[in-house]
Amino acid sequence: MITPIILAGGSGTRLWPVSRKSFPKQFANLLDGPSLFQRTVDRVMAPGFAEPTVITGEDYRFIAQKQMTEMQATCGALIVEPEGRNTAPAVLTAALVHKDTPDKVLLVVPSDHQITDDRTFRQVIAKAARVAQKGLIVTLGIKPDHPATGFGYLRVEGGNDDALMISQFAEKPDEDTATAMLEEGNWLWNSGMFLFRVDTALRAFEAHAPDLIGPTEAAMALGGEDLGFTRLNAEAYKRCSDISFDHAVMENLQQCAALPLTCGWSDLGSWQALKDIGEPNSQDTVTAGNATAIDCEGSLLKSENPDVKLVGLGLKNIMAVATDDGILIADRSESANVGQVVETLRAEGATQADGFKRCYRPWGYYETLSLGPRFQVKRIMVEPGAKLSLQSHVHRAEHWVVVSGSAKVTVNDDVKLLTENESTYIPLGAVHRLENPGKLPLHLIEVQSGCYLGEDDIIRYEDIYHRAEVA
Incomplete structure (x- = not known):
């Protein structure tokens, strides 16, 4: 059985004004139907998977619990971080929770990604679990179909029939570099999804990030059960470094593997990503919600409020997104920089920076x-x-x-x-x-x-x- 570890603590500022700190994108209704968090839970409610462990923030514990109740899902543990410290402490916490079953395979997945082909996803996960049982940490790499600049990249070399070996991690490239990577053909997007045995992960932390172990163990020992949640101790947990699992562990391993994955994946990390998965009209414009486009080219128009009609006239390469208390209008080229809007609004003291009505x-x-x-x-x-x-x-x-x-x-x-x-x-x-x-x-x-x-x-x-x- 594979035990999913669902990471649900991010704040998603690049999708302001729909995603904000008080109710971030994994819980929001970005797509028609269930939230991204609910879709993630549903994806691993299948044969071969154990009940998931959910790791979320103090502000989101009841939201996560409520959304799981709505879909009649249960979890093995719902762990509450007193504050976000990036993915390395969260992954270590998950491994320590399951330390009594060292040969158990854990699947770490973000809760704010979109996957349209769940069947292929599960098939690749089953294959990756067999590799992980051999003692390797495995990451899922997305086969690139365009020179994306918003993802990290993995350079892979020939391995065996089960997996490729990662020879290099690369940060988000510029467009020319991304184009060259695509042409080279042996690069994958880093999806942020990992599989490993519990004992494999603990040994990797001991070797490459031992400073995280003491604070995390203390946070668990000094924490406790609270209304069905496992709460980590705040004073101990804040001593953990704010560092990603990639930087703390993966990039320091002598050997780690990757499995290519093609499953309709998107990290939905920007409004451009939302446009990419939408259904454009003949002028390459996507509308969603209470929005109308008139003679608009290459644009995204979205209104979350049924009482706010958003109309675009003669727009070209524009993103316009409206809620009941905030409107974003930006050039598509600025899609990755929307987080700056939140920083500016916070400096102005605007309540819309982090909260909704x-x-x-x-x-x-x-x-x-x-x-x-x-x-x-x-x-x-x-x-x-x-x-x-x-x-x-x-x-x-x-x-x-x-x-x-x-x-x-x-x-x-x-x-x-x-x-x-x-x-x-x-x-x-x-x-x-x-x-x-x-x-x-x-x-x-x-x-x-x-x-x-x-x-x-x-x-x-x-x-x-x-x-x-x-x-």
């Missing part, structure tokens, strides 16, 4: 409908059986109006049940809680009033999601 929480979500001096109107959705923390506010009072579903409301010592079209008032300073005792989602409108309306004006007295301890 809709903010997801363990119990559901809220979104701001209107914000003005001394007032804010929010829409709140609480999942069936979920409850917010028992809390109070120093600077604001609140009115709640139930739109649909049922709400159990606690205000100081008063507990009551509200149904559709009923409301209640939460005075400033009152200790209160909102719960959904029903079997359907609870939707309500919250009207806040006061001199300060920030999300940090919360005093928590009890929280079933343990956020007070985290803070």
Whole structure:
């Protein structure tokens, strides 16, 4: 059995404004249907695969859990990184989790890539696992079909019938170099997917990245189980170097193997990549969502908001992407540089840099409908059986109006049940809680009033999601 290790902690800033730190691309609805994370989980829910180990960030643990529940999937472990330290510490953590089964083969896969041919993917994985059982670390190399400059490359030489041997790792090349690599014919794109035995990986870390072992072991030993998650200790884990598995281990190995893979793969790392997998019209323009193109050439138009109509007229080689609170307009040649937009917005203090109007929480979500001096109107959705923390506010009072579903409301010592079209008032300073005792989602409108309306004006007295301890 192959045990998948699904890495789901990235922030995906190059796909702003659809992907942001608070809800990155692996969980977003970039393509019609399931998220990339859900597609990744589904891809390894097949004969020959054990339950996956999922590694994600503190901000995404409940999102990952919810999306797995939606697809009726389970995992062997859901590990929470207190902060991202790149892929090497994550891979080492996965190997240490399974150290009691040294001959087990692990498959490390990112959760934000697109693969259209799952059958071929599984066939190549089975072949790669046989190579990994011989004690080699195996990476999957994508056969290039154009001189891409956004990927690392692997130079491969003749091996045996099972795999090619990697003779060189190359960083992202310029276009001329990428063209020469394509013509040379013995280069593959580095997909960031790996297979290895547990003991093989641990020996490789001991030989080439021993400084990561102590902090990672300490993070696991000082961490613990929490609401079905395996939480790593923050103080210990932050001592790990911020380094990729390629740089820490792979590039230092004397021998490592690669299997070529052709399976409709894309890392979806830029808006250009999204355009490449779309269905262009006769003028090589792709539209998605609530968007219309008129006499546009070589462009991508995408609107995420059904209430925001995006219309392009006479555009050439332009990317235009709209959400309900952000619009990106850029030349296609700048596709790889969209991350600079996020850096600029952060410097400006713009909330759109990292967050959306809709903010997801363990119990559901809220979104701001209107914000003005001394007032804010929010829409709140609480999942069936979920409850917010028992809390109070120093600077604001609140009115709640139930739109649909049922709400159990606690205000100081008063507990009551509200149904559709009923409301209640939460005075400033009152200790209160909102719960959904029903079997359907609870939707309500919250009207806040006061001199300060920030999300940090919360005093928590009890929280079933343990956020007070985290803070």
